Amino acid sequence: MTASQTVTPKRSERAQPRATRKPLGDMGQPAMLGLQVLFGIALLVVWELSAGRLVDKFMISSPTDVVTRLWGWIASGTIYVHIWATIYATVIGFVIGAIAGVVGGLWLGLSPFLSRLLDPYIWAFNALPKVALAPLFILWFGLGINSKIALAAVLVVFLVFVNTFAGVREVDPDLVDSLRLMRAKRRQILTKVVLPSATSWIFVGLKTAVPYALIGTIIGEMIAANRGLGYLVQRSGAEFDTAGVFAALVVIAVLAVIFNEMVGRVQDRIQGWKVVSR
Amino acid sequence: MIELHGIGKTFRKGREEVRAVAGVDLEIAPHSIVALIGPSGCGKSTLLNMIAGLYQPSEGQILYQGTHVADVNTNVGYMTQKDNLLPWRTVLDNVALPLELAGCPQPKRYEAARAMIRQVGLDGFEDKYSGELSGGMRKRACLARMLLYEPQALLLDEPFAALDAQLRIAMHDLLLRLWAANKQTILLVTHDLVEAITLADRVIVFSRRPARVTHEQLVDLPRPRDVAQVRFTGRFHEIYNAIWEKLREEYVEEKL
Numbered sequence: 001m002t003a004s005q006t007v008t009p010k011r012s013e014r015a016q017p018r019a020t021r022k023p024l025g026d027m028g029q030p031a032m033l034g035l036q037v038l039f040g041i042a043l044l045v046v047w048e049l050s051a052g053r054l055v056d057k058f059m060i061s062s063p064t065d066v067v068t069r070l071w072g073w074i075a076s077g078t079i080y081v082h083i084w085a086t087i088y089a090t091v092i093g094f095v096i097g098a099i100a101g102v103v104g105g106l107w108l109g110l111s112p113f114l115s116r117l118l119d120p121y122i123w124a125f126n127a128l129p130k131v132a133l134a135p136l137f138i139l140w141f142g143l144g145i146n147s148k149i150a151l152a153a154v155l156v157v158f159l160v161f162v163n164t165f166a167g168v169r170e171v172d173p174d175l176v177d178s179l180r181l182m183r184a185k186r187r188q189i190l191t192k193v194v195l196p197s198a199t200s201w202i203f204v205g206l207k208t209a210v211p212y213a214l215i216g217t218i219i220g221e222m223i224a225a226n227r228g229l230g231y232l233v234q235r236s237g238a239e240f241d242t243a244g245v246f247a248a249l250v251v252i253a254v255l256a257v258i259f260n261e262m263v264g265r266v267q268d269r270i271q272g273w274k275v276v277s278r
Numbered sequence: 279m280i281e282l283h284g285i286g287k288t289f290r291k292g293r294e295e296v297r298a299v300a301g302v303d304l305e306i307a308p309h310s311i312v313a314l315i316g317p318s319g320c321g322k323s324t325l326l327n328m329i330a331g332l333y334q335p336s337e338g339q340i341l342y343q344g345t346h347v348a349d350v351n352t353n354v355g356y357m358t359q360k361d362n363l364l365p366w367r368t369v370l371d372n373v374a375l376p377l378e379l380a381g382c383p384q385p386k387r388y389e390a391a392r393a394m395i396r397q398v399g400l401d402g403f404e405d406k407y408s409g410e411l412s413g414g415m416r417k418r419a420c421l422a423r424m425l426l427y428e429p430q431a432l433l434l435d436e437p438f439a440a441l442d443a444q445l446r447i448a449m450h451d452l453l454l455r456l457w458a459a460n461k462q463t464i465l466l467v468t469h470d471l472v473e474a475i476t477l478a479d480r481v482i483v484f485s486r487r488p489a490r491v492t493h494e495q496l497v498d499l500p501r502p503r504d505v506a507q508v509r510f511t512g513r514f515h516e517i518y519n520a521i522w523e524k525l526r527e528e529y530v531e532e533k534l
Contacts, residue, residue: 172362174358174360174362175362175364179375179379180332180352181350181351181352181356182376183352183380184379188379192364192375192378193364196366
């Protein structure tokens with residue numbers, strides 16, 4: 001089905017006179033989507049054919065094995081506790097980090113004194129690989145879900161903070177002045193100018209932070225846990241179960257795509273004006 | 279009444295000092311239109327910023343209706359060359375903003391905003407975002423927003439500089455009609471001598487930086503004025519030539 005879809009537009013392009021032939025990059029969206037699907041299928045086929053023939057199955061498993069393993073987990077229901085643990089830690093960690101980042105960014109952005117005072121400390125802490133804090137969090141918050149939440153939050157908070165801070169600094173001072181002349185109070189300037197104008201910056205921060213929340217959770221689960229997708233990858237690897245590793249990775253990738261998609265949707269809804277004016 | 283007594287302003291950029299305004303004394307009568315004209319970058323905009331209370335003068339004192347302007351002067355409406363509309367709001371929400379800030383309930387402020395939008399001839403565009411408007415429409419929206427909170431004085435800093443000639447005449451006409459209805463005090467900074475004479479009761483010529491008053495000319499053209507035709511009258515030319523003589527000295531010096 002997909003194959004025939006992709007071939008048809010290509011043929012019609014060929015049928016056109018040579019003079020109007022368009023470069024490949026200008027291809028229509030449906031045709032491109034078809035090609036993308038075709039490319040994915042081709043990859044899977046190559047993987048399937050080379051597994052056990054060109055490369056040892058121990059190294060790369062095979063798509064059918066991965067699907068079988070995934071199906072086994074779904075059928076037995078054992079996968080859901082892991083998925084839920086990861087989603088829970090990622091979402092809670094993201095929310096905590098995002099709120100802390102936005103509040104901190106707004107606060108420092110509006111206070112030149114504080115931002116100058118804390119500047120060297122913030123950058124020093126930001127340069128620190130946050131993943132290295134994992135053992136500390138396990139000491140503080142235990143082996144349970146809380147240490148994963150903390151790791152996810154700490155990865156998120158800086159990305160959101162830096163972007164919010166920049167967004168507040170980028171607010172057009174003329175807009176602020178024009179509102180002050182209209183008798184706006186300090187709080188009104190914050191809610192009517194600073195926040196809306198920093199929104200696009202904040203969203204860039206939130207969007208880039210989503211994968212990091214997932215990374216924080218997964219790493220936390222890989223270091224010490226008894227559930228979660230990171231734990232599943234870790235355990236499958238330790239058991240030399242390559243198909244299990246790939247199956248867990250597939251689930252993680254699907255989760256990442258869903259999270260990204262959700263942030264994009266929210267952003268589109270909030271920033272309708274931007275879509276219209278461009 | 280706006281009074282400026284010995285106003286001077288010096289900006290410090292690192293070690294460099296730039297003297298933008300020096301020793302300006304001015305009195306602006308209520309309900310009059312006064313145009314400030316002079317070479318570009320001479321400090322006229324700085325003067326307006328000080329009257330609006332956005333900058334504090336380095337020397338001298340500004341009195342607005344007898345009281346010293348120490349903070350942002352919320353009795354004035356300020357319109358700059360740049361339209362400071364909020365891009366994430368529709369025209370209606372932008373125009374209604376001053377009432378929203380004052381805590382006016384939504385139906386009431388929308389009603390007032392719609393009426394004002396009709397007055398400036400922008401009806402039908404209430405739900406557009408500022409990014410979708412042309413330059414002239416944005417100016418109209420700014421004008422509507424500024425007039426909605428009924429300031430007693432309007433500070434206009436080259437508000438129509440970016441518009442084409444026909445549009446500018448339309449905006450002059452609109453401004454004079456609105457002024458005839460509300461009689462605000464208007465202080466207009468411009469480069470355009472024709473615009474200055476067409477609109478103002480008094481034209482004040484400034485020197486190159488630091489800005490000083492070098493010449494003052496009363497414009498005794500009768501009102502109401504036909505903004506498209508008044509520039510072809512004999513009296514207009516006399517006034518134009520008188521001011522141009524003075525203005526040219528400033529420009530000639532600038533080139534040397």
